[in-house]
Amino acid sequence: MKAFFKGFGLTSLFALSVVKGNSSSSIIHSILQNARADNIDLTVLPFLNDSLDSIVETYANANNTSKRQGNGTIIDTHAHVVPDWYRAIQPTTGGNPTPSWDLTNWLSFLDTEGIGRAIFSFSAPSANVFPTNKTLTIALARLMNEHLHAISLAVPNQLQFYAHVPLPYADEAIVEAKYAVEKLGAVGFFLTSNFEDNYLGNEALRPFLAALDGMEKRQIVYVHPTTPVMKDFPYAPSFTQAGSLAAIQGSDLLSGDDKTKLFTTNAEGLFGETSAGGGPRRR
Numbered sequence: 317m318k319a320f321f322k323g324f325g326l327t328s329l330f331a332l333s334v335v336k337g338n339s340s341s342s343i344i345h346s347i348l349q350n351a352r353a354d355n356i357d358l359t360v361l362p363f364l365n366d367s368l369d370s371i372v373e374t375y376a377n378a379n380n381t382s383k384r385q386g387n388g389t390i391i392d393t394h395a396h397v398v399p400d401w402y403r404a405i406q407p408t409t410g411g412n413p414t415p416s417w418d419l420t421n422w423l424s425f426l427d428t429e430g431i432g433r434a435i436f437s438f439s440a441p442s443a444n445v446f447p448t449n450k451t452l453t454i455a456l457a458r459l460m461n462e463h464l465h466a467i468s469l470a471v472p473n474q475l476q477f478y479a480h481v482p483l484p485y486a487d488e489a490i491v492e493a494k495y496a497v498e499k500l501g502a503v504g505f506f507l508t509s510n511f512e513d514n515y516l517g518n519e520a521l522r523p524f525l526a527a528l529d530g531m532e533k534r535q536i537v538y539v540h541p542t543t544p545v546m547k548d549f550p551y552a553p554s555f556t557q558a559g560s561l562a563a564i565q566g567s568d569l570l571s572g573d574d575k576t577k578l579f580t581t582n583a584e585g586l587f588g589e590t591s592a593g594g595g596p597r598r599r
């Protein structure tokens with residue numbers, strides 16, 4: 317664990333210099349400039365100003381959190397932040413309302429639970445809020461990482477983050493991964509179980525995974541569930557079992573008889589016999 321957290325000292329020096337030395341306009345300028353250098357146009361995002369304001373506010377409030385020490389020895393490796401601007405563009409998560417979140421209450425929660433350190437990220441659907449829109453997905457991933465970076469700098473003794481990447485666009489995800497690790501100090505990557513129907517074993521994602529393997533330091537990948545893509549169903553269920561069952565129940569594509577089979581017997585009755593003659597076919 318000691319090695320894992322060795323980046324903290326350096327990061328916290330940077331945090332203080334950002335807060336004391338940089339005006340809000342230079343923070344914004346540098347975020348936009350770094351994006352442009354990687355060929356990312358953040359101005360395509362209609363909510364850009366709200367999110368930049370929120371990032372600047374995170375830096376401005378770092379004065380009361382920069383020396384904070386955790387209360388407890390637990391390390392939470394699965395924690396999510398939800399800045400208001402992200403909840404506004406993604407009002408539901410996994411079929412439920414996206415929860416509200418703020419840094420002050422979250423830090424109190426960590427204290428009362430005895431969580432001294434947390435590795436955090438946004439939640440599903442990660443940067444895939446605008447499916448099929450490559451430009452928006454790439455810009456959103458960058459903006460999300462800038463905000464995670466700001467939060468981790470604001471609470472340097474307690475917080476580190478997993479970066480988001482704009483998969484399924486592998487080339488751009490590689491660019492983002494490098495920036496997140498080398499410039500923002502991400503300690504790993506938040507990958508959802510599928511990226512717009514490209515599950516993690518998909519050919520389209522391989523160049524990205526190969527690039528992670530090729531990075532100088534060993535990279536941590538955190539795999540998180542997201543809504544499955546069930547193309548045959550008229551609407552996407554939540555990733556909870558209850559949501560999937562509700563989708564089956566409400567589907568017009570299955571007969572009542574099929575639904576009964578699916579709920580009460582085995583998959584073979586519905587999907588046919590397996591070639592190996594064993595249990596139900598795994599799909």
Ligand SMILES: *[C@@H]1O[C@H](CO)[C@@H](O)[C@H](O)[C@H]1NC(C)=O
Binds near residue numbers: 362365
């Ligand atoms: C965002 O802020 C910039 C700079 O202040 C301004 O030029 C632009 O019009 C704003 N965009 C929106 C959508 O409010």
Ligand SMILES: *[C@@H]1O[C@H](CO)[C@@H](O)[C@H](O)[C@H]1NC(C)=O
Binds near residue numbers: 376377379
């Ligand atoms: C931290 O800075 C902000 C913005 O300058 C200020 O409003 C706030 O009172 C400061 N908080 C503390 C605890 O010093």
Ligand SMILES: *[C@@H]1O[C@H](CO)[C@@H](O)[C@H](O)[C@H]1NC(C)=O
Binds near residue numbers: 377380381419
């Ligand atoms: C920091 O202090 C400001 C003003 O004193 C307060 O509004 C804000 O909630 C505090 N932030 C955290 C994370 O404690």
Ligand SMILES: *[C@@H]1O[C@H](CO)[C@@H](O)[C@H](O)[C@H]1NC(C)=O
Binds near residue numbers: 427428
């Ligand atoms: C610190 O953690 C302990 C043990 O988890 C808890 O009982 C206590 O209330 C916490 N203190 C604060 C200030 O939250």
Ligand SMILES: *[C@@H]1O[C@H](CO)[C@@H](O)[C@H](O)[C@H]1NC(C)=O
Binds near residue numbers: 360448450451
């Ligand atoms: C992506 O979204 C932008 C902004 O809404 C829009 O201008 C553009 O046409 C979209 N691109 C595609 C491929 O849908």
